[in-house]
Amino acid sequence: MSVSAAMQLAKGALEGVTVRLVGEISELSNKPGYKAVYFTVKDKSASLPCMMWNNRFRAAGVQVAVGQLVELTGRFTLYAAKGRMNFDVFSLAPVGEGQLRLQVANLARKLSAEGLADPARKLPLPAYPLTIGLVTSPRGDAVHDVLRTLRRRFPVARVLFSGVAVEGPQAPAGIVEGMRAVVHAGAEVVLVVRGGGSYEDLMPFNDEFLARMIVKCPVPVVTGIGHEPDTSIADMVADLRASTPTAAAEAVSPARENLEALFDARRSSLDACVQRALEGSAAQVGRFAGRPVFCDPNALLAASSQGVDLCADRLGRALPASLDRDRAQADRLRERLGSALPNALTLDAAAVRRQRERLTQALSQVLDPPTSQTQRARERLVHVIPQACERTRMSLDHEQRRLRSAGCQLLEPFRRQAGLSAAQLDALSPLAVLGRGYSIARDGDGGVVKSVEQAKPGQPLDVTVSDGVIECCVSGVRRAGVDDIA
Structure with a gap:
């Protein structure tokens, strides 16, 4: 059999076998322009070169890296020209922690697309929170680290502690209930913390329900989960992410040095304000002390005394003038009366004789023996004389009342002025003081x-x-x- 025939035989035998294997990526080559992604998987005893076409790799949606444990499905293939064997990968998926990290990454992208990780949405922390809510396990070291830090930095703060489970499938719901409890009790800021652990141990803080509850929390939420490299979904959506529980406690509590500096600045400002107030008051007192009324006691009564003297002078001039006018009027009336009486006495003798004759005739008629006419005249005279006297008396009484009223009205303004002047003199008298x-x-x-x-x-x-x-x-x-x- 030729080499080519042997290689074709081997290729046919290998490509007919589809397997699923698990291995750790030791080498990776994913260069732009290549039609496939090349990498090597290994275990403790062997290594296997692999290739995966780009369309299959993109469909898998997995970000692979050296050291990652992956699960592969594919078949063996043989490149006859070079005599090299590869593993043609059909599908690729992370194994164990890798799968969890993929799920967390997908959730992180989803929440980021909704804007839950936007810094503009996050609440600012209060500068000096007097009530701090703490949600963590009651049996871990994190609670002691937080309480120790708060006692050292800001001992006046009151801590509302809610002990919850931070591991297991029920942990996210328990953490949410703990947050609700401390917020309902009046917490101004909430600390959600946990000590270190494996990636699987920290998975409750990658829960979507917990992340959305942190976003809806009406007060700022500060997370301190795990150690410095650990980052969870809760850290991403929290208002502030601290590296450790201790760092979270430091983030919500002012440093003692900063408080001392603030108190010193406020004390200096208060001292300056008090000093300015005292200087202003002293200057005002000095101005008051320099006024004439405080320097010379006579200055207080000088204006009033001058007014009283002026009123007394006017009163002294007004009364004699009024009396002089009344005296002059009486003199004029006396002169008129004196001029009228001589004229009445110098009537012509004929008139006097005529009047005397009338009177004599009237008397003779009265003294003659009574007749009916005389009797009637006497009766009329007796009836008329009392009426005339009564009218005259009433006229005299009326004139007397008018004269008395006019006199009272004439003196009343002067009496009121005299009373007012006497009251002013009494009010301004040193004896009254x-x-x-x-x-x-x-x-x-x-x-x-x-x-x-x-x-x-x-x-x-x-x-x-x-x-x-x-x-x-x-x-x-x-x-x-x-x-x-x-």
Whole structure:
């Protein structure tokens, strides 16, 4: 048999066998322009060169890498020209962890396409959270690492702890319930942490349901799962991903050094504000102290005293002027009356005789023996005289009331002005000030003591109060400072 015939025989025998095998990729060649992907799988005792056409490789959707354990389905083939045997791969799939990683990668791409990993969606962490929710296993080291870190960095924070299972098929639902419990209890930020473990141990944190609950959480969620290289779906959608549980606790708690620096800055700012307020108050007190009313006691009453003097002067000038006008009017009336009476007396004698004759005739008629006419006249006279007298008396009473009312109205403005001036004098009187509890200190010469510099220890002073004078002696003086003013 020729070599070609032998090779054809071997090729026919090999290509008729389809097998499924598991091996670790040791070499990989996936270059652009090639029609196939070439790689080698091996185990502890043997290695097998493999090739897979590009259309089959793309359909498998697997990102292979050296060291990855894969499951292959295919047949052996022989290249007769070179005498080389290859394994023609029909299908390719990761085995064990590789399959899990493929599922996680596909889920990550799906959630990223929905925008759940977008940084713009994530919530900012509170600067100083006073209530921190912690969701982790109660039996692991992670809970102690977190509590130790928070106690060291931010001991004023209150920790709401929810112990849940972090492994097994029920772990994602338990973690979600723990998050709901701490949020309902008032947590301002939630820590979802777990210690290290294998990739399979961390699979509960790659659950889609848990990822969507983290996104819907109303408060920020910080994850610290595994070690530095470990990254899960929960880390991807969380508001902040920390490398370890300790790093997660440090992320939500301010450092003691930062707090001390903040307190120092706030204290300096507060000191500066208080100092400016005191300086402003001192300047205002200084301006008040420099006003004339505080420097000279007479300045307080000067304007009011001047007004009282002006009113008194006006009142003194108004009353004599009014009396002078009334006196002048009375003089004019007297002159008119005096001029009228002589004219009445100088009537012509004929008129006087006529009047006398009428009167005599009337009297004679009255004195004659009564007749009917005389009797009627007498009755009329008796009836008319009381009425005339009554009318005259009523007219005199009315005029008297008018005169009295006019006099009261004339004096009422002056009475009100006098009362107002008396009230102003009483309000501005130093005696009224003394009556409210104030006092005036005078030295031996009667001068008012206005400053502590005018009083010497041992100097006698007279202190005037509302009901008398207190004789005292100065035992010491104390100057008023800013604190006394405040």
